[in-house]
Amino acid sequence: MSPNFHIAYRFLTAKKRAMLMSLSCTVLGVGLFILTQATTSGFEEFFIKTILGTDGAIRIEDKFQDTLRVMSASAGTDFEVSQRDGVKYIEGVEEPKALIKELKNFSNVIAAAPVLRGSVQIRSSFKNETAQIFGIEIDEQLRVSDLGKQVIGGSGALARFRENEAGAIVGRVLADRLQLEVGNSIQVVIGSELTRLRVTTIFETGVQDIDKVRLYVHMSQARSILKKPTGVSFVQVSVFDRDRAPQTAAHIQWVLHHHAVAWQVREKTWLETFYALKLSSAITVSIFTLIAGLAMFNTLAMIVLEKTKDIAILRSMGYERSDITRIFLWQAVIVLLVGAVVGCLVGAGTTYAVSHLPLHLTGIFKTDTFQVYWSPWHYLAAVTTAAIMVMIASLFPARRAARFEPGDIVRGTAQ
């Protein structure tokens, strides 16, 4: 043990009450920082998992307009969509099978599934609701989404859908509004056309906007209802590395000439909201670490005042100014290290406890407990914040102690 550390330790432990005050503020600062980051990130992570499990990591839609094809495509149809940057698209994916085949060449792509989408009216025995019909190939859809986990009733419910060509998987909220149960029949109305389907399964993502409007049907049924014998509205893609989805989307767009949108762009509004929440809670909780810094400043300033004679005797024995600075900085380091370790343990403990608290939420996701996210970065950020605050606060008393002239202290004129 270095003499400076030894002296620092004794000085600090001699002022137990002040030391415990600084220590508790540091523990509180670190612990609360970890807890708030774990919970805000937990909800964000849960939201991301929900939307990835529902709408996939990348959605490919609308082919870039090719000059030669524009003429043929626009001859009898209105498929052209003007873009604000001047680029034109042909709505939807005309050749999904070829596109999906090409997608297999992208290293980050796990699977891709075609989806045909359209707006319809759903009529039950009780009322009508506007809905979005999603025509899917069920096996392919299960590879790009968590539909298998979202259906109520598990694999049996999915089997019922597979077996029934007129089957429909209806969103939980939509089913409640139409007072539908599994086995009931519904009428899908588009224009004057009417198609009868049977509710084979009900699904729930927890995302209100999806559960209240969406129903999945077999692709062939969707083609018949929407009068779209070829092509699909979009291709849903799942990826290995979700963080690389924007790069993968850009690559797909460049190679396959289709507009590709990654989940980060698609859900930008919500992601920015979560980021703002995370940042604001980090700033709020940093006030606790600021208090920890102030407490440390107070403790050290007090010790400096009480130890002026000891500083003089140390200086008379050959201890340099830098030794005196180190002695006081070591005290801050001791409090910081103990505070960081205990703070991390407290943070982990409270995060664990909070993760078991019941909390029923639906809206942008569905959960029955507090969502937490365990990340070593939260612990690192908490300790770094505390370290910056405590060490800056300690620097002033430490430097003041080092500036004392031993002669002035012995003579009793030190300021």
Added chain:
Amino acid sequence: MAEAPSLALRCTELHRYLGEGDGRVHVLKGVSFEARRGQVYAIVGPSGCGKSTLLYLLGLLDQPDGGSIEINGHTMSNSDDLARTAARGAHIGFVFQFHFLMLEFTALENVMMPMRKLAKLAPADMEARAHQLLESVGLGEKTHRLGTQLSGGEQQRVAVARALANEPSIILADEPTGNLDVKNSGMVFDLLTRLAKDHGQAVILVTHNPEIAQRCDVIRPMRDGLFV
């Protein structure tokens, strides 16, 4: 003819002002002084005559406004803080009136404190030397007592042992017996002089006590910032 003991300290024409503005006082007005190894010097005089100020200058705890200080032949008066601090650690031992023990530490740790900074000895040797010094000041049984568990006389004896820890060539003592009763005063003075003589150290002490001063080898009376 016996050779004169070597010179441990010399100061020439020392000047020191204290205070600022209208309160500025010319405390030392050109003091010169020499101290040889193995000799005990008493600086005596009325309060405010500049005895302690001179002692702090000689101990490199303060810087003079004029004049020079040599420690073992090296001029230290104009040197920087690091060099003066190093010289204090290696060549000078202090005994203050109010002992200035570090109360959170045991007697043994207090004595080891200067040795640990100088780091000339291995830790085990430091401890052995601290034990030996505390034995020599009669505190061999109380090495592990905290400063707060020692009497005033005992604390001052620990301070003497600590001053001798690094075997300095100069011991500076500011009223070392000023806060002690007669019995403890005599004991501390005897210790200082005996150990200094045994180890060939120059002892310079500031005292108001005429009996203590009479027992020193050299007495230097001061008045109004000058030796008289």
